[in-house]
Structure formats: C-alpha cells, structure tokens
Amino acid sequence: MEDTILPSKIFCFHPSAEKETKNRNRTVYHYTSPEGLLAILSSSSIRFTDCQFLNDRSEYNHIHIPLEAAFEEVRSSLYHTGLSELIQGFINDKYDFQELIVENPSLGHDGTKLLTMRHFVFCASTDPDLLNMWNYYVKGNKYQGYNLGISVNDIIRSLSSMTEHNSKLFYGPVIYSNKEKIDTLKKAIQVTDESLHLALKNISNSDNQELVIQEKYEELVSYLENFRLFFKDASFSSEKEYRFVLRMPERQTEMPGSPIKIDYTVRQGVVTPHCDVPFRKNGVIKKITVAPMVENALATAGLQRYLQDNGYDNYIEINESKIPIRY
Known part of the structure; x- marks a missing residue:
C-alpha cells in the first residue's frame, strides 16, 4: 500500500530507544467503557480531548521541571x-499556542498570519491487558470495560486525509x-x-x-x-501511555472544507471541548479485548454480531482479559 502520509502534517516523537519504524509498526490499546466502545464503532471515529481537560492536572506544563x-x-x-x-x-x-502560518510565501511577511492553536489528545496504552487501566472501568463492583487494539500505521494513514493544512498530528510513547x-x-x-x-x-x-x-x-x-x-509525571507510569496529539486552530469551525470540527460534551460535570476524527473501518482496529469479569461469552457474541452488521472486517480479533480476577 502506498504511504500517503504528508510529512509536513504528521510527526513522530521517538526518543532514542524508540525508532520511528518501531513506533509506526505497532498496535496500541485504547481502554474505554462499553458506551465509549459503541460510540467509537458506531461513528467510526476517535475522540481527541482538549489537553486542558485531561485527568492529569500537570498535563502540558509538566515540561518546565525537566x-x-x-x-x-x-x-x-x-x-x-x-x-x-x-x-x-x-x-x-497558557494552553493556547500562537503559530505563525505562511499562507503565501511569495508575499513575504504579508503572506503570513498568526493563528491561535489548541492541542487535542487521544490516549492509548502499549499494554493489551493492564489491570491499572481496567480499574478505571469498575461499575457496581464489576469490571465493565473494553480496549481496542489500534494499528498506529493505519490510524495515521487514515488521519492523513485531513484537508485542513494548518493542523498537525504528533504521535509516540509518553516519557515518564x-x-x-x-x-x-x-x-x-x-x-x-x-x-x-x-x-x-x-x-x-x-x-x-x-x-x-x-x-x-x-x-x-x-x-x-x-x-x-509527551512528558508526563512519573506517578502515571503504570499506564504505559502512547498518545496521539492533534494541534489545530482554536476556531476550527471557521476553516472551510475541514472534516474535523470542535464540539463539546460533559465529562464529570464539566463542559469539555473535543473533536471526533473519522477513521477507515478496514484495518485500523485489529482486536478488541473484553475486561475481566464481564460475561465473556455474551460480550463476544454481541461484539461479533455488531461488527458483522456494521461493515467491520471479519478479522478483528476478540479476546478476553487474561487477568485472573475473581471479584
């Protein structure tokens, strides 16, 4: 398959131990609730959350210390x-970032303008079956969660179709x-x-x-x-996070022709900005893992029927967590 990634829009963060080819040729795992799983599958899109509204209060500004x-x-x-x-x-x-955009190089300074940029984040983990991540999805003393195994290479190819040329995507492992x-x-x-x-x-x-x-x-x-x-407090190291960061104009809705729009939802009682980025159904999701203690046979049967009825590839692998939790 021809690589359609535009190098001017997509960038890999790969510290010395993590080469770019290794970064891209891997599967990462997005842990989510049953409702979150269904939202992703039904819309064929992944949600990027404004970085100011993530669960780590030191996000974005942690870099000052190192x-x-x-x-x-x-x-x-x-x-x-x-x-x-x-x-x-x-x-x-400040969570806003002023970026000088060159719209017409032939006009020199007259061909540039300053845009206010915001960062939106989609989080995953490098571990396919991580108890610390499953713990976020306990409800009524039972684990009720899933994770989606996502191909980094394929999600990047899918996101490369973004037409808004002022947006940029960064991806790679978090450093703790x-x-x-x-x-x-x-x-x-x-x-x-x-x-x-x-x-x-x-x-x-x-x-x-x-x-x-x-x-x-x-x-x-x-x-x-x-x-x-990509620099995060060591107290979160158990999450083994791998993330995708989308930098885009704050007033994205004013950018004609862009498939990505800023929207809002309520999380923990807070009105939270986000953007939903579409992906191709074929090849992006490699596997889905069911949390421990969910009714595995029933969960698997429901997923299989949903995937078949909604145009997803037959080769999406459905797994059960191997963590031996009794209650």
Whole structure:
C-alpha cells in the first residue's frame, strides 16, 4: 500500500530507544467503557480531548521541571548561555499556542498570519491487558470495560486525509522517567546550541546574526511546543501511555472544507471541548479485548454480531482479559 502520509502534517516523537519504524509498526490499546466502545464503532471515529481537560492536572506544563534540570546540566557547556532564559521565558503555562502560518510565501511577511492553536489528545496504552487501566472501568463492583487494539500505521494513514493544512498530528510513547526526559531535552538543547554556533561562525553582519539566532531559537521552541505533551509525571507510569496529539486552530469551525470540527460534551460535570476524527473501518482496529469479569461469552457474541452488521472486517480479533480476577 502506498504511504500517503504528508510529512509536513504528521510527526513522530521517538526518543532514542524508540525508532520511528518501531513506533509506526505497532498496535496500541485504547481502554474505554462499553458506551465509549459503541460510540467509537458506531461513528467510526476517535475522540481527541482538549489537553486542558485531561485527568492529569500537570498535563502540558509538566515540561518546565525537566527543562530546567536539562538546562542546569548543560548550561556551563553551551556556546550561547542566554539560550536558557530565552527559551524558558517563552514556554509558558497558557494552553493556547500562537503559530505563525505562511499562507503565501511569495508575499513575504504579508503572506503570513498568526493563528491561535489548541492541542487535542487521544490516549492509548502499549499494554493489551493492564489491570491499572481496567480499574478505571469498575461499575457496581464489576469490571465493565473494553480496549481496542489500534494499528498506529493505519490510524495515521487514515488521519492523513485531513484537508485542513494548518493542523498537525504528533504521535509516540509518553516519557515518564525523569532521567529520560532530561536526556531527551538536553540533546535538543545541545543540537540547537551547536547548530547556532556553526551558523554564526561565518556571519559578520549583525542583522544577519540576529536572523540566524531567531531562526534557531524558534526551532527549539517549536520542538518543545510540539512534544511537551509527551512528558508526563512519573506517578502515571503504570499506564504505559502512547498518545496521539492533534494541534489545530482554536476556531476550527471557521476553516472551510475541514472534516474535523470542535464540539463539546460533559465529562464529570464539566463542559469539555473535543473533536471526533473519522477513521477507515478496514484495518485500523485489529482486536478488541473484553475486561475481566464481564460475561465473556455474551460480550463476544454481541461484539461479533455488531461488527458483522456494521461493515467491520471479519478479522478483528476478540479476546478476553487474561487477568485472573475473581471479584
């Protein structure tokens, strides 16, 4: 199958231990309630939630802690010691992100505009049968949940059909280890610092120097803004999270022709922004696992009939949790 992914719109976050090919050629697991499962299957879409409304209060802003530690460890070796203050002053706590969009390169500055961007997140796990995740779906002292095994490669191909060119998708594993966070950020800082040092070597004009400094500075800020949602507090490490992050204009409904619209639902009594992103029925969902203690035979029979009656592939595998819970 021809790869239709547009590299200008879809980006892989792959720390040193996680190569891009490994990232894409894997199945990840979205745990959900019975109602959530039926909503996904009936609409053939997955829900991305505004990052401000996720269950971890430190989402999006957790990056400040490892970023400060990373700068502290490399500060004495940097060519450009002011880099730390510049970057940390820009990475703020606002959930809105201003992005300069080039609409017509031939017009120079007149062909650009600033758009207010928001980040929306779809969460999964790398573990197909995880007790900590099943625990979110206990109702009446019984486990009532499912997970969908989703092909990363196929969901990305499906999402690549997004027509709104200002939207971007980022995907990859969440980092929980403090050391790995710091090492990942140190590498980004050092690469930027070295690149800036080399670029300035042969430039004598002060105006040109300022332009180069600004360019390199923006590259590092862009990296941090793009991937800050992949750094998470270690207390959530048991979830083994793998996530997809969609960055899109805040006023997406004003973008003509876009298949993705911002909508609202109520979660835990809070009005929550989200967007539902359609996917192809063929190949995206590889398997469905039934939580422990659900009536497995009945749950499997109901799922099989639903999938057959609603145009899903026959090869979607239905499994039962192997966790030996009695009650």
